[in-house]
Amino acid sequence: MLNLYKTLRKQLLVAIEKTIQDIAPSPQSSGRALDPQLVAASKPEFGDFQVNIALSLAKELKQSPHGIAMRIVENLNIDQDFSALCNAPQIAGPGFINLRIKNQCLVAEIQARIKDKRLGVPLINSETPDAITPTVVVDFSSPNIAKEMHVGHLRSTIIGDSLARVLEFRGYSVLRINHVGDWGTQFGMLITHLKEVAPEALETANAVDLGDLVTFYREAKQRFDTDAVFQTTSRDEVVKLQRGDPLAKKAWELLCEQSRQEFKKIYDYLDVKLSERGESFYNPYLQNVVDDLNKKGMLVTDEGAKCVFLDGMYGKSGKPLPIIIQKSNGGFNYATTDLAALRYRFATPPEGDGACRLIYVTDAGQSNHFQGVFQVAKLANWIPKASRVEHVPFGLVQGEDGKKLKTRSGDTIRLRDLLDEAIDRAEADLRRRLKEESREETEVFITRVSKAVGLAAVKYADLSQNRVTNYQFSFDRMLSLQGNTAPYLLYALVRIAGISRKGGSLDIQGSSLEFKEPQEWALIRELLRFDETIAEVEEELLPNRLCNYLFELSQVFNRFYDQVPVLKASQPYRDSRLALCRLTADTLKLGMSLLGLPILERM
RNA sequence: GCGCCUGUAGCUCAGCGGAUUAGAGCAUCUGACUACGGAUCAGAGGGUCGGGAGUUCGAAUCUCUCCAGGCGCGCCA
Numbered sequence: 297m298l299n300l301y302k303t304l305r306k307q308l309l310v311a312i313e314k315t316i317q318d319i320a321p322s323p324q325s326s327g328r329a330l331d332p333q334l335v336a337a338s339k340p341e342f343g344d345f346q347v348n349i350a351l352s353l354a355k356e357l358k359q360s361p362h363g364i365a366m367r368i369v370e371n372l373n374i375d376q377d378f379s380a381l382c383n384a385p386q387i388a389g390p391g392f393i394n395l396r397i398k399n400q401c402l403v404a405e406i407q408a409r410i411k412d413k414r415l416g417v418p419l420i421n422s423e424t425p426d427a428i429t430p431t432v433v434v435d436f437s438s439p440n441i442a443k444e445m446h447v448g449h450l451r452s453t454i455i456g457d458s459l460a461r462v463l464e465f466r467g468y469s470v471l472r473i474n475h476v477g478d479w480g481t482q483f484g485m486l487i488t489h490l491k492e493v494a495p496e497a498l499e500t501a502n503a504v505d506l507g508d509l510v511t512f513y514r515e516a517k518q519r520f521d522t523d524a525v526f527q528t529t530s531r532d533e534v535v536k537l538q539r540g541d542p543l544a545k546k547a548w549e550l551l552c553e554q555s556r557q558e559f560k561k562i563y564d565y566l567d568v569k570l571s572e573r574g575e576s577f578y579n580p581y582l583q584n585v586v587d588d589l590n591k592k593g594m595l596v597t598d599e600g601a602k603c604v605f606l607d608g609m610y611g612k613s614g615k616p617l618p619i620i621i622q623k624s625n626g627g628f629n630y631a632t633t634d635l636a637a638l639r640y641r642f643a644t645p646p647e648g649d650g651a652c653r654l655i656y657v658t659d660a661g662q663s664n665h666f667q668g669v670f671q672v673a674k675l676a677n678w679i680p681k682a683s684r685v686e687h688v689p690f691g692l693v694q695g696e697d698g699k700k701l702k703t704r705s706g707d708t709i710r711l712r713d714l715l716d717e718a719i720d721r722a723e724a725d726l727r728r729r730l731k732e733e734s735r736e737e738t739e740v741f742i743t744r745v746s747k748a749v750g751l752a753a754v755k756y757a758d759l760s761q762n763r764v765t766n767y768q769f770s771f772d773r774m775l776s777l778q779g780n781t782a783p784y785l786l787y788a789l790v791r792i793a794g795i796s797r798k799g800g801s802l803d804i805q806g807s808s809l810e811f812k813e814p815q816e817w818a819l820i821r822e823l824l825r826f827d828e829t830i831a832e833v834e835e836e837l838l839p840n841r842l843c844n845y846l847f848e849l850s851q852v853f854n855r856f857y858d859q860v861p862v863l864k865a866s867q868p869y870r871d872s873r874l875a876l877c878r879l880t881a882d883t884l885k886l887g888m889s890l891l892g893l894p895i896l897e898r899m
Numbered sequence: 900g901c902g903c904c905u906g907u908a909g910c911u912c913a914g915c916g917g918a919u920u921a922g923a924g925c926a927u928c929u930g931a932c933u934a935c936g937g938a939u940c941a942g943a944g945g946g947u948c949g950g951g952a953g954u955u956c957g958a959a960u961c962u963c964u965c966c967a968g969g970c971g972c973g974c975c976a
Binding site for chain 2: 333335336338339342346348351352354355361388389390391392438440477479480481482485517520531575598599600601603608609610611612613614615617618619620622623624625627629630633658659660661662663664665667689691692694725729733760761762764765766767768770773776777778779780781783784786787788790791792794795796797798799800832840841844847848851854855857858859861862863864877898899
């Protein structure tokens with residue numbers, strides 16, 4: 297109902313302006329930015345929208361809020377366009393103005409949706425088709441080379457993918473960047489260690505498999521933490537790599553390629569598309585970061601490292617906390633890379649992405665880091681005007697014990713295993729159900745449905761929570777097929793497909809719709825909320841808002857389905873109800889596809 | 900110690916500064932299959948929105964403070 301909202305807002309502004317002039321005519325009071333405080337009604341019985349401005353104007357105009365509300369309503373009633381849109385406004389409580397959209401307008405909206413594949417969601421450039429398509433960078437997933445993806449990567453991957461899908465649907469040119477960890481000290485560690493224990497891995501492709509690499513990595517990490525000599529050798533190895541040493545580079549390429557193959561399997565499985573552009577990509581730009589910061593006088597050499605000190609950032613013992621741009625041995629680290637990446641993403645093509653918005657989907661533990669990086673970028677004037685840089689943090693994945701699942705010490709659930717188990721459980725559940733209902737289905741059907749249900753359940757469990765909070769990882773909860781879960785949404789879809797199979801054509805033109813049941817009107821209102829939900833997700837980058845909406849839509853639909861007959865109804869109700877079914881299915885399908893969830897007709 | 904985040908029903912969580920009953924789901928209890936798939940629907944019980952203060956006509960929501968938990972805090976990313 298975004299377009300109705302906009303229209304109403306305009307009409308309200310006129311009426312409020314007039315009201316202010318009536319009560320307290322003054323040159324200052326006109327022409328300023330007024331907020332009509334038009335919001336969705338807090339309860340269905342209050343209508344569709346409520347206007348709250350009378351209460352805040354009361355003090356300023358020294359009149360009762362109720363009186364002001366009455367005058368606003370009078371002025372609204374003069375407007376014939378308004379009267380065509382809304383029933384007579386009601387004043388409630390101290391001075392709220394309740395608005396209810398006329399039924400015929402709601403029906404017209406529904407008719408428009410039936411013909412609109414975008415279901416009311418406008419394209420970003422729909423009003424200015426000649427404008428350049430704005431580019432948004434979504435930086436997500438970003439596993440580390442030589443490590444296996446674990447449940448922590450799942451959050452970044454799924455959330456990032458969903459945000460990218462929403463932005464793409466809105467018409468942005470989205471760069472899905474996989475900022476893989478392929479360039480840090482970890483590499484020095486690994487190469488140094490492999491030189492000793494498995495030199496063939498550095499010369500021959502696929503000499504060891506990823507599982508072994510993970511073990512080597514773990515060993516290397518342990519040596520790094522305990523052995524000072526190994527530490528220095530490792531760091532120097534990184535510097536060699538960063539300076540382009542051919543042997544180090546060759547070893548590095550082999551390791552990357554091996555990991556890449558493994559990552560791809562997971563991404564294909566999850567139906568996630570990404571462009572790999574790891575940290576190493578920005579290597580040629582690192583020195584510039586140092587030089588430019590130096591020119592701007594922002595660098596301080598401290599204990600041999602080149603640092604930026606920011607106001608208000610202190611470490612353990614109250615000492616100012618630096619952001620290290622170049623290490624004492626000449627190497628660069630992640631702040632430098634992130635700064636180089638930020639510049640590249642804003643820079644105009646071809647030597648940059650020309651983005652207007654940067655979105656980083658990483659765990660909340662990196663909040664401080666990004667805050668620092670963004671602040672340095674701001675001070676250095678590297679963030680163009682009218683552009684946005686956002687860290688999209690998400691909480692930890694905790695074990696049943698409430699503690700963080702360790703990523704480096706080894707006790708991690710492999711992502712692949714998690715997904716497989718989800719699918720296995722979905723399959724067992726499906727087979728049990730088939731037996732109970734004496735249904736016969738082919739193995740192909742069972743495999744396909746289990747995979748879709750399992751993966752959808754895992755994804756949805758993650759997406760449906762506010763990403764900021766930690767979440768306790770639990771197979772049982774994740775895979776539960778009851779309540780606010782993917783299977784519930786899928787089931788609503790399956791029911792509609794069932795109606796269609798039983799002879800209800802969903803190919804409705806919707807030229808003569810007629811509704812009479814409250815369950816129909818509730819469903820209509822719910823369907824029309826889709827566009828504002830998408831707008832919200834685009835702005836706040838919270839996919840759980842879309843999940844909530846789809847769940848509520850499914851609930852409202854199930855109520856309608858349960859209480860209002862469709863196929864047995866007489867015309868014109870039968871076709872009108874079929875139109876609602878069709879629109880519900882379209883909305884669910886589109887919404888679920890924006891979450892990256894698979895869709896089924898039968899389950 | 901400092902910084903960031905979180906604290907809402909037994910459990911998992913929604914909640915856009917607004918209306919005498921703060922919402923879902925799970926779990927518990929009670930109903931509904933001669934029905935378009937019951938993986939559903941109707942209903943019940945269950946809350947000092949961590950504590951306190953402040954701003955406001957109005958606070959779960961904004962500010963401050965305290966308490967509890969999580970994460971981070973110099974050359975890992």
